[in-house]
Amino acid sequence: MAKKALDELLAERNDSNFSIEEVEIMTNPLRALKDGVKFIPTLASGDQKISGILLNKEKIAYFLDKVESI
Numbered sequence: 841m842a843k844k845a846l847d848e849l850l851a852e853r854n855d856s857n858f859s860i861e862e863v864e865i866m867t868n869p870l871r872a873l874k875d876g877v878k879f880i881p882t883l884a885s886g887d888q889k890i891s892g893i894l895l896n897k898e899k900i901a902y903f904l905d906k907v908e909s910i
Contacts, residue, residue, distance in 0.1 A: 842881040845897040849904060858904070886910070 882891035885907035
């Protein structure tokens with residue numbers, strides 16, 4: 841659900857300079873630990889993170905706006 845919402849939001853932001861990297865925590869558990877991922881899904885940008893079972897499109901859009909303005 842979060843991946844689909846993120847893809848839709850990024851498609852709507854034609855001028856966006858976001859770069860997405862998916863990390864599979866089952867095959868990269870040390871990377872997830874190093875990056876501070878404790879919950880799935882987690883979106884991160886620098887030291888900013890958002891995570892939760894129900895990351896809806898509105899929450900993801902708010903996060904993208906927040907990190908884009910930094």
